[in-house]
Structure formats: C-alpha cells, structure tokens
Amino acid sequence: MPAPDTIYEDNLRLSRIEYQQQHIWLRSQPRSLGLVLGNACNIDCPHCYQAKDGDNLLQPAAIGRELRREFMGLYPYLATLRIQGGEAIAYPGFAGLIGDVAAAVSRPILSISTNGTLIGEEWAERIVRLPFSNVTVSIDGGTPETYAHLRRGAGLAQVLANVERIRRWKRTLGSALPRLDSFFVVMRSNFREIPRYLELIGAHGFEEVALQTMELNAHNTTREPALAAQEAIIEAGEVRELHALMKEAMPAARRRFRSVRTSGLTSLFDAHGLDAAFLNEETDGLYPDSEDLAAPQPAGIPLCPNPWTTLFVAENGDVHLCFLSEPVGNLYETPLAAVWNSPRALAKRSDMISGRYLRSGCSARWCSWREGKAPAAPAEGIAGLRAEMQQLAERAAAAGPFVQIGAEPDGGGGIAQVRRILAARDQRIRELQAMFAALCEKNAAIHEQGQHRIDRLEADLETVQERARRRIASLEASERKALADFHDLQREYQRLSARLPVSLWRRLRRLAG
Numbered sequence: 240m241p242a243p244d245t246i247y248e249d250n251l252r253l254s255r256i257e258y259q260q261q262h263i264w265l266r267s268q269p270r271s272l273g274l275v276l277g278n279a280c281n282i283d284c285p286h287c288y289q290a291k292d293g294d295n296l297l298q299p300a301a302i303g304r305e306l307r308r309e310f311m312g313l314y315p316y317l318a319t320l321r322i323q324g325g326e327a328i329a330y331p332g333f334a335g336l337i338g339d340v341a342a343a344v345s346r347p348i349l350s351i352s353t354n355g356t357l358i359g360e361e362w363a364e365r366i367v368r369l370p371f372s373n374v375t376v377s378i379d380g381g382t383p384e385t386y387a388h389l390r391r392g393a394g395l396a397q398v399l400a401n402v403e404r405i406r407r408w409k410r411t412l413g414s415a416l417p418r419l420d421s422f423f424v425v426m427r428s429n430f431r432e433i434p435r436y437l438e439l440i441g442a443h444g445f446e447e448v449a450l451q452t453m454e455l456n457a458h459n460t461t462r463e464p465a466l467a468a469q470e471a472i473i474e475a476g477e478v479r480e481l482h483a484l485m486k487e488a489m490p491a492a493r494r495r496f497r498s499v500r501t502s503g504l505t506s507l508f509d510a511h512g513l514d515a516a517f518l519n520e521e522t523d524g525l526y527p528d529s530e531d532l533a534a535p536q537p538a539g540i541p542l543c544p545n546p547w548t549t550l551f552v553a554e555n556g557d558v559h560l561c562f563l564s565e566p567v568g569n570l571y572e573t574p575l576a577a578v579w580n581s582p583r584a585l586a587k588r589s590d591m592i593s594g595r596y597l598r599s600g601c602s603a604r605w606c607s608w609r610e611g612k613a614p615a616a617p618a619e620g621i622a623g624l625r626a627e628m629q630q631l632a633e634r635a636a637a638a639g640p641f642v643q644i645g646a647e648p649d650g651g652g653g654i655a656q657v658r659r660i661l662a663a664r665d666q667r668i669r670e671l672q673a674m675f676a677a678l679c680e681k682n683a684a685i686h687e688q689g690q691h692r693i694d695r696l697e698a699d700l701e702t703v704q705e706r707a708r709r710r711i712a713s714l715e716a717s718e719r720k721a722l723a724d725f726h727d728l729q730r731e732y733q734r735l736s737a738r739l740p741v742s743l744w745r746r747l748r749r750l751a752g
Contacts, residue, residue: 244346250316251531258532258547260617263588264580265547268316271527273323273551273562276332280325282354282392284379285463286424286470288454289325294554297332305653307332307339309575313550314343318528319372323352325554328362337369347372347416354390355398363404371417375449376402379424381432381439389429399443406444418497420447425504426470430481434488441495448496449525452503452604478511486517500525502563503605515608525563542614543596543606546588550579560587565600 254267276296278289297303314320320340327333328351340349350373351366358366366374376398380386386395402419409415421440423433433450440448453470460466472478485504492499501518502525508515521540526532529544545561552558557566558578567587568578578584590599594613596606 246315247317247344247346251318254547255531258542258544261542261592261614263585263592267547268313269550269579270317270529270548271319271321271550272310272313272317273321273527273549274310274336275323275325275552275554276327276330276336277325277554279329280354281329281356282326282390284390285466286379286389286426286453286459288456288459289554290458291462295330295332296552296554296556297330297335301653303332306570307336309570310336311339311343312576314340314348317344317348319350320348321350321352321373321527326354326357327351328353328357337365341369350417351375352377352422354393355401356393358401358404360404363401364408366405366417367408367412367414370414373420374405374417375420375422376445377422377424378436378440379426380429381435381437385429385432389424389426399439402443402445418447419443419445420449421445423448423450425450425452425472425481427472427477428470430472430477430484433484437488437492437495446497447500448492448498449500449502450504451501451525452507454604472507475511478507479513482508482511482513482515489517498523505608506603506605509608520608540609540612540614543591543601543609546584546591550575560584561601563602563605567600 250267251270254265254270257265257267274296277298278291278294280287280291297306310320322333322336324330337349347370349369349371351371352375355376355378377390378386378395378398379389380395383395387393405417405419409417423429423436425433429436437448452472455467455471472481481504485501489499500523501520505515505518505520508518524543526544527549529548532541532544532548543561545564549561550558551560551562552570552575553566556569556571558568558570558573558575559566564587567583568581570578573581587599590596591601592613594609594611596609597603601609
C-alpha cells in the first residue's frame with residue numbers, strides 16, 4: 240500500500256485534473272472535510288443561524304464511534320479536517336476526534352473554528368503540540384462594546400488573551416503552526432468598525448481574515464424577531480457606505496494579511512449596481528484548500544471549486560458540497576463516501592458547469608453573482624493529462640480504503656441499524672406514495688364519472704328550465720289576451736248600458752201616443 244502522503248499528493252493531482260476537465264463523477268476524494276459537531280454553545284450570538292435544538296453529530300456514543308470510523312476513511316486524502324460547532328471545544332467527542340486524526344495521518348490537517356472563549360492553557364498547548372493547522376476565531380467587532388453586543392456572554396479582551404496563549408506556546412515550541420485566522424460577520428451595527436477590526440487582529444498575529452454577510456433564516460429570526468430590521472444591511476445608503484469602506488480598506492489589508500476573503504459582499508453590491516470587482520471573490524472567496532484551482536481565467540470566471548474539493552457535514556447529518564449550499568444527502572441515510580458521487584452531487588456539479596448555480600442549490604444571498612456565468616470550456620491541451628489521471632485513479636483504487644466504510648463491528652447495530660431503519664422508512668414512504676398515486680388515479684376516475692353525471696343533470700335541468708320558461712311565457716301571453724278581451728267586453732257593456740234608458744223612453748212615448 241502506498242504511503243499516506245503519497246496517496247494525499249496523488250489525490251491532489253487527480254483532483255486538479257478532474258476539476259480542470261470539469262468532470263461531474265469524481266475518482267478523486269475530497270480535499271476538505273468540515274464537521275459541525277453540534278449546535279450547543281457557551282455564548283449567545285443573536286445572529287447565529289443554527290437551530291439550537293440539541294443536535295449532536297457524535298451522540299449517542301455508539302453511533303458517534305461508527306461515524307468517526309467513516310470520517311477516518313477520508314483523513315489520508317485530506318488537506319484540512321475542519322471542526323466547528325456551536326463551540327467545538329465544549330464537546331466531549333472533540334478530544335476523541337483529535338486522537339483519530341493523530342492515528343490516521345502525521346501531517347497537520349486539523350483546523351478548528353471557535354469563539355475563542357475556552358482556550359485555556361492546557362488547550363493552547365495541545366493545539367500547538369499536535370499541531371493544529373489553523374485556528375479560526377470569530378470576532379464580530381472592532382471594539383469591546385460592539386463585540387459584547389453581538390457575542391453575548393463573551394469579552395473581547397478574554398478572547399484576545401486566549402489567542403496570546405497560543406502565540407506564546409508557538410514561540411515556546413518553535414512552531415509555525417497553527418496559523419491564526421479570523422472570521423467577521425458583517426452587520427449594520429459593526430461594519431463601520433471593519434478598519435479598526437483589521438488593525439486589531441493584525442496586531443494580535445492573525446494571518447488571514449474572512450468577512451461574510453449575515454445569514455437570516457427561521458432559526459435566528461424566530462429567536463430574535465428584530466434581527467433583520469436591526470442588523471441586515473439593505474438600505475441603499477448603508478450599502479454604498481460599506482462599499483466605499485471596503486474599497487478603501489482592501490489594499491492595505493491585502494498587504495498586511497496572507498489573504499482577505501469575502502462572501503456575500505459581491506452579491507450585495509451587485510444588487511445595488513455597485514462594482515464589486517475589487518473584492519476578487521471569484522478567486523478570494525471561501526474556497527477551502529483550492530488555491531491551485533480558483534485561478535483567474537482569460538474569459539469569464541472560474542468554476543466554483545467547492546463541489547470538487549469539499550464535503551461539509553452539519554450537526555443533523557446533512558451533507559453538503561459547500562457550507563453555503565443545499566445538502567446533497569444525509570449520512571444517517573447514506574455512508575459519507577457514497578454521498579460524494581450521489582445523484583444529487585452529480586446534478587449539482589453539472590448545473591454549476593452550465594452556469595445554473597441557483598438551480599444547483601447554491602445560495603442566492605452569497606452566490607447570485609455567479610448565476611448564468613458558465614466557465615470556459617476545458618483547454619484542448621488538457622486531454623494530454625488523461626493518461627496521468629487514469630494512472631492516478633488506478634493507484635488510488637489499488638490502495639483501497641484505510642477504514643472499511645460501513646462496517647458493522649457490533650453485529651449490525653449502531654449507524655448500520657439506523658440506515659436500515661431509514662431505508663425501511665423510505666421504502667414505506669415509496670409504497671405509500673404508490674398507494675396514494677393509485678388512490679388519486681381512482682379518485683380522478685370517480686371524479687370524472689361524477690362530473691359527467693353532473694354535466695348531464697345540468698343539461699337536463701337546463702332543458703326543463705327552458706320548457707318551463709316557454710310554458711310560463713305562453714301562459715303570460717294567454718293571460719294578457721284574456722285580460723284584453725275582458726277590458727273590451729267591459730267597455731262594450733258600459734256603452735250598451737249608457738244607451739238603454741234612451742231607447743226605453745222613446746219606446747214608451749210611441750206607446751202613449
């Protein structure tokens with residue numbers, strides 16, 4: 240079996256070729272795996288988009304252990320295993336995941352997204368000793384007041400002090416890792432502090448920064464009914480102000496940090512007719528481990544690389560090809576490795592190649608600027624790489640999985656049992672759908688027969704009504720004639736009655752004379 244690093248390097252090369260050739264069924268494995276352990280957190284952010292319903296990817300423990308085995312099957316191929324929550328450090332299963340990574344690979348692949356509040360001395364040392372490849376700290380303000388407003392239960396000074404713990408351990412151990420990154424959610428109450436925020440994190444050793452517009456969904460707007468009105472940047476004047484601020488801040492930020500990535504700002508500025516080219520989101524967006532893929536093209540924009548590089552698992556088991564898009568499967572129903580080339584995954588890649596990003600399940604809020612923009616066709620010369628691609632694919636197939644995916648070490652319980660139950664549920668749903676379709680067909684036939692009967696009755700009723708109308712008209716005509724005859728007779732009687740006395744008087748005079 241080839242060495243793990245050889246498999247990793249071969250996978251990168253194979254991934255690059257398949258992306259360049261715009262394949263939709265991939266023999267390469269993901270470069271980046273994101274795991275959301277749960278949605279519980281030790282602080283309360285009003286803009287948090289998670290459900291806060293207690294979902295936990297690794298609970299119950301028996302299922303968590305089996306899912307961890309499946310995750311391990313991908314570790315030898317990964318550039319990054321990114322863990323987040325809620326607050327990942329607060330989860331008991333997080334320490335077990337770290338052990339899994341250390342057992343599977345020797346190169347640093349572990350990355351964490353955290354609010355930074357729980358990084359005490361012990362964790363700071365462990366993060367550096369492993370080492371982690373990246374630590375991303377969410378900081379949504381440039382001042383302590385704004386930070387406290389948006390990250391309720393946390394303090395900016397405390398978080399920065401915890402960051403300094405990591406930096407001290409890096410110096411103590413002479414380690415360049417982990418790299419410190421920061422994530423900033425852009426809102427009405429904090430966007431004017433972006434320059435101060437960039438200055439602040441630069442002074443505390445952060446090397447990369449990402450800024451993303453706020454997500455609004457049923458979860459956070461239900462918990463915070465005033466959230467959209469208070470924090471969504473939609474008024475034209477504020478959008479122009481944000482645009483001018485970002486345009487001024489970006490050149491200095493790019494000189495100071497290894498990268499400045501944005502998401503959602505291009506769509507926001509485009510919607511208001513503002514030029515967003517200076518953001519370079521086609522290459523400097525949120526594309527994990529894709530620096531060799533998202534390069535500028537002579538014509539058009541490069542194909543978004545995420546569905547060719549990334550699997551992202553949410554706390555409810557939903558599996559995405561990008562954390563900004565709709566899911567393409569669920570690992571409680573299908574093994575994770577099978578979702579990578581599932582029908583929905585293939586359809587998503589195909590739609591994106593055709594420029595149909597929104598139909599593929601991409602987010603309108605963050606990715607509408609890509610809609611209708613198909614990438615350039617693969618270059619003619621790329622055909623020469625097919626032999627190399629075939630060779631790499633054969634070597635990967637020969638290596639086999641490092642962990643048997645879908646194994647049932649407990650004799651059929653755990654995740655396998657869950658999948659059987661869900662498969663039986665799906666079969667029952669299909670049966671009910673078939674029965675419902677048959678019932679609908681039968682009801683449609685009955686409805687059609689009934690409608691024909693109703694139509695006949697309505698036609699008969701119309702005939703009877705027409706006959707009745709004619710009979711009534713005839714009777715009304717007879718009545719009018721009889722009335723006219725009566726009036727004629729009445730007038731004749733009056734005429735005769737007026738002449739009778741005169742006739743009698745004349746007849747009496749003749750008799751007397």
